[in-house]
Amino acid sequence: MGENDLVLKVTDVSKSFSGVQVLNRIQFELKKGEVHALLGENGAGKSTFMKILLGIHTADSGSILFKGKEVHFKEPYDALQAGISMIHQEISLIPNMTVAENIWVGREKQFYKHGFIDRKAQLAKTRELLESLKVSIDPQAMVKNLSIAGMQMVELVRAVSYHSDIIIMDEPTSALTQSEIEVLYRVVKGLAEDGISVIFISHKLEEVFEICDRVTILRDGHYIETRECAETDMPTLIRLIVGRELNQMFPKEEAPIGEEVLSVRHLCRSGVYEDISFQVRQGEIVGICGLMGAGRTEIMRGLFGVDPVDSGEITVRGNRCKIRSPRDAIRCGLGMVTEDRLQLGGIRILSIKVNMTLVYLKKLCTAKLFVRKREESSRCREMMELMEVKAASVNQAISQLSGGNQQKVIVGKWLMNQPDILILDEPTRGIDIGSKSEIHRLISNLAKKGMAILMVSSELPEVLGMSDRILVIREGKIVAEHNRGDVSQEILIKEEFGAS
Amino acid sequence: MKEKNQERRLGQFLVNNKAIVIFLFLAIVLSFATDNFMTKTNLLNMVRQVCVMSVMSVGFTLILASGSIDLSVGYMLGLVGVFCALISKIAGLPVILVLLFSILFGMFLGFCNAFLFLTFKMPPFIVTLSTAQIFRGVTHLLCDGTPVSGLPDAIIAIGQDYFLGIPVQIYIMVIVAVVMAVFLRSTYLGRHAIAMGGNEEAARVSGVHVKRMRYIVYIIMGACVAIAAIIMDGRVASAQPTAGAGMEMDAIAAVVIGGTPLSGGYGNVLGSVFGCLIVGLINNGLNILNVSSYWQWIAKGALIIIAIMLDVQTSSLIKATKKRKA
Numbered sequence: 001m002g003e004n005d006l007v008l009k010v011t012d013v014s015k016s017f018s019g020v021q022v023l024n025r026i027q028f029e030l031k032k033g034e035v036h037a038l039l040g041e042n043g044a045g046k047s048t049f050m051k052i053l054l055g056i057h058t059a060d061s062g063s064i065l066f067k068g069k070e071v072h073f074k075e076p077y078d079a080l081q082a083g084i085s086m087i088h089q090e091i092s093l094i095p096n097m098t099v100a101e102n103i104w105v106g107r108e109k110q111f112y113k114h115g116f117i118d119r120k121a122q123l124a125k126t127r128e129l130l131e132s133l134k135v136s137i138d139p140q141a142m143v144k145n146l147s148i149a150g151m152q153m154v155e156l157v158r159a160v161s162y163h164s165d166i167i168i169m170d171e172p173t174s175a176l177t178q179s180e181i182e183v184l185y186r187v188v189k190g191l192a193e194d195g196i197s198v199i200f201i202s203h204k205l206e207e208v209f210e211i212c213d214r215v216t217i218l219r220d221g222h223y224i225e226t227r228e229c230a231e232t233d234m235p236t237l238i239r240l241i242v243g244r245e246l247n248q249m250f251p252k253e254e255a256p257i258g259e260e261v262l263s264v265r266h267l268c269r270s271g272v273y274e275d276i277s278f279q280v281r282q283g284e285i286v287g288i289c290g291l292m293g294a295g296r297t298e299i300m301r302g303l304f305g306v307d308p309v310d311s312g313e314i315t316v317r318g319n320r321c322k323i324r325s326p327r328d329a330i331r332c333g334l335g336m337v338t339e340d341r342l343q344l345g346g347i348r349i350l351s352i353k354v355n356m357t358l359v360y361l362k363k364l365c366t367a368k369l370f371v372r373k374r375e376e377s378s379r380c381r382e383m384m385e386l387m388e389v390k391a392a393s394v395n396q397a398i399s400q401l402s403g404g405n406q407q408k409v410i411v412g413k414w415l416m417n418q419p420d421i422l423i424l425d426e427p428t429r430g431i432d433i434g435s436k437s438e439i440h441r442l443i444s445n446l447a448k449k450g451m452a453i454l455m456v457s458s459e460l461p462e463v464l465g466m467s468d469r470i471l472v473i474r475e476g477k478i479v480a481e482h483n484r485g486d487v488s489q490e491i492l493i494k495e496e497f498g499a500s
Numbered sequence: 501m502k503e504k505n506q507e508r509r510l511g512q513f514l515v516n517n518k519a520i521v522i523f524l525f526l527a528i529v530l531s532f533a534t535d536n537f538m539t540k541t542n543l544l545n546m547v548r549q550v551c552v553m554s555v556m557s558v559g560f561t562l563i564l565a566s567g568s569i570d571l572s573v574g575y576m577l578g579l580v581g582v583f584c585a586l587i588s589k590i591a592g593l594p595v596i597l598v599l600l601f602s603i604l605f606g607m608f609l610g611f612c613n614a615f616l617f618l619t620f621k622m623p624p625f626i627v628t629l630s631t632a633q634i635f636r637g638v639t640h641l642l643c644d645g646t647p648v649s650g651l652p653d654a655i656i657a658i659g660q661d662y663f664l665g666i667p668v669q670i671y672i673m674v675i676v677a678v679v680m681a682v683f684l685r686s687t688y689l690g691r692h693a694i695a696m697g698g699n700e701e702a703a704r705v706s707g708v709h710v711k712r713m714r715y716i717v718y719i720i721m722g723a724c725v726a727i728a729a730i731i732m733d734g735r736v737a738s739a740q741p742t743a744g745a746g747m748e749m750d751a752i753a754a755v756v757i758g759g760t761p762l763s764g765g766y767g768n769v770l771g772s773v774f775g776c777l778i779v780g781l782i783n784n785g786l787n788i789l790n791v792s793s794y795w796q797w798i799a800k801g802a803l804i805i806i807a808i809m810l811d812v813q814t815s816s817l818i819k820a821t822k823k824r825k826a
Binding site: 304306325326327330336338343344345346347348349350354358359361362364365369370371373413 | 686687688689691692694695698699701702703704705706707708709765766
């Protein structure tokens, strides 16, 4: 293989966010006309890497050679113009426009005739493009009337219409049926034959063997290996994806496990998750793992009343609870540290104090109305000390804190209310190692004091290290349950991916 | 160290209360530029002129802080004003009941606004824009488009009398402002309203009863409008169906100048009152200087732009200096 065959050559690209190294000297090569899979666990650095390619983020160091020339894109539009386009998991089309209009949106100028858009010419060109790709979609159809697969196909066609050399596809098959997947495979193979290179991000290993030529594996922000698909097999890939030894960072301390506190039976929300049943006992940490999009967060949101559930029964300490809103959940003794710190966790523009006492506030009121301010401040300071929050004062806005400190404030908010059951959704995502182990120690201490804990995490070592019991979620169902020490990372990965 | 702290606190106070600084600056300029600005009569006159608007703006501060908007308050004022005059004239109710029912009516109108946008999940902007026109129509239907006179003396006294040399309405305005300031700063309901304005979803997950809170906010707004309407009735000794027209814009202007952001999450009642005073000052000053009211409108518009500009500039300045330090 000569250097000329390479469309893209990435050397030593590194990136850190506020002190956390997310990419460490990434290597990547893409040949002309190849379909190249990019594999790795959640948080391995795949999406950050792609965002750097597209110019959404800037690399701290390293070089990107695109068609032999070093490039530094400032925004995705530059990358698109140069010939790199990405098809995201979320559809980014305009629903109330036709297929043809969507494909050429922003580039109508080329169809101008006497200052107006020549719709016939636009339509003809769209037809031509669709036929060349053997895609059977009516160019005059409204995008909102298409299936997800159809919309994805339109995005693909649009990418081709930009004369892209590289098309990046992020889990394109996750929302498709088997026959739609076949069509997508055919189109992707056709693109490759035409000399377009495809970067294929996927969680499904079978599909990698089906359509990819080569595969590159990332793990914890490091480049691991690139292999020819024909020369490797599934167990090898799994071993490469997992790789690391279970490190000793987060051992849970032994805690006496008491009676059952929370029992969930047949929780169901159609199309999202079904028949979810499990129990959590006093002092127990139940870890919940699964791939992104498997329904872990949705189940927790349903349990906590953030989203409605269709059916199911929730019992806390033997009493049936009707949970229709987070207020009900809080009344039943639940607390929830949400996955999305910015959207749901904290109120960024408000102070540590306001955030920390929000749940507990009513119990700090005289005459059920007036906040006892001195007590509020002192309780807040106590909690800050307990949580080791580093901040100038209780009146500092949480937007000025680091991710780790923000998370501690949010955990503190729930602890102040002393829940019986604490749900932690990705409690350590995106925070530095130091804060991470502090949060682990805290969780462990809470269990020791008798709190029942449900912990969702994408990091398997965290799940394995912290949990007394582990539930694996795949496609909205609990597919496996393991006791502490009975399971290895390889088995969990296999169950998450659904590989036999 | 202590001095530095105090200095910083004063600086922070002035940044948060730019309206006070602007007010003092304009007042000093006017007192030099004209002879009759700095007289007790003129100053009291000026404050009296903005009392109605201040009471409304105090309610509006809560609306904006909770991350919402109400464009119906202007015409709501006219409607409550006419309602108040009619129930005392036609039904001949005792004054205390007239006042009570008027305030309850204002609260009811606020409730209607909230009910409409909460039940049908429409944006408050659209709903209150529409109810404003409905209120306007109902007002004119009720009084056949003509002013209603014959108000009881007690209500006229609210708008025209003095107590210890200061107009009665100023006391009312101060009381309303203080109650609102306490509500926002020291009650859990006020805290919930601000949390909701900062991030509605996060507040809901933390157990804030978002729907109920929205009702409370709009009902309080209605009560403030009703109090403003009663003062207005008293001041002109009759209920004008067109009394509040356009006042919602003045209220938004005053509250924003006062430092409460349109995006919610923070409310500054003191700032809103000073925002009203600035608007009053400009009208008053330009009147004394014999500038036509056409120019006064232009000045008001320019003022809003300057206030928002200052807000954007200072917050980006603060951010920049913080970054440099870090």
